[in-house]
Amino acid sequence: MTHRPIGQINYDNRDRVVLVSGGASGIGLAICESFAESSARVLCMDIDHAAAKALPAAIEFIQGDTSREADCQAAVEHAVELWGGLDVLVNNAAIQPKASYVPLDQLDAELWQQMVAVNLSGYSFLAKHAVRIMLAQHSGVIVNMASGQAHRTARQVPSYGPLKAANVLQSMQWGIEYARQGIRVVSVSPGAIDTPLVRASLEAQGGERELANRHPLGRIGRAAEVAAAVLWLSSSAASFVTATDLAVDGGLGAMGAFADPYPIDTLREDT
């Protein structure tokens, strides 16, 4: 087998100010790290103060709960105080508690409200305050972390999937609203990505090999691969991309439920 060049992108995010919610773990952490590696100034907002202790020194941290508008406003203000502006907001913090995996008729009302508060209102609160800064600058990019579950569904996810679909529409609506004022808004829809959130539900999903095999590329994704999509969407290379969604899902979304499953012995760890 010959090894052909696969291409390489080097980002330069020098002096750009980036705010990432839920940046202390999983996909959010990979996004913080990728921006920091490309010299951006990164502020991670997370509810989990303890997890934040493991953040690389280059990443600033502010504790906050995205479901509280005052915390969102404080995070945006902190970024501006530190560095004088805000260039990229990544709405990433979301929850999918185990107790939410039930049919609708068994869904606890308090849990529903909590998921709406974090997964939907949290995105709006942070964007509302970020947009005010971006309007004054006449520039900015907002990336909403959605999910493959925004586009197709399964049994026993009466809240997570519908709220993820709303995240896609938030991007489209805000993208349209602010298109003439220099602000781009997009969403990203990952397939299964190797993070603590997915590890916690691996067994319920049939185990790692089974979940990997449902993805045409033959493996689950890496958090760094979602971060790479966020960096591209936030960059000047994506200057004509707004009010749309990008699937980062190893082909999962294209695979019909009627399609023959891949033989399990064709799994690819090396891609």
Ligand code: NAD
């Ligand atoms: P994760 O659980 O590993 O990390 C989520 C982070 O958000 C944690 O650090 C947590 O402390 C923080 N957080 C939770 N509630 C918060 C709040 N109210 N305020 C501030 N921070 C809060 O999750 P992940 O797997 O990295 O997922 C990140 C995003 O990607 C989510 O939006 C999730 O829905 C989406 N997503 C994940 C996958 C996947 O396979 N992992 C697939 C599709 C979409």
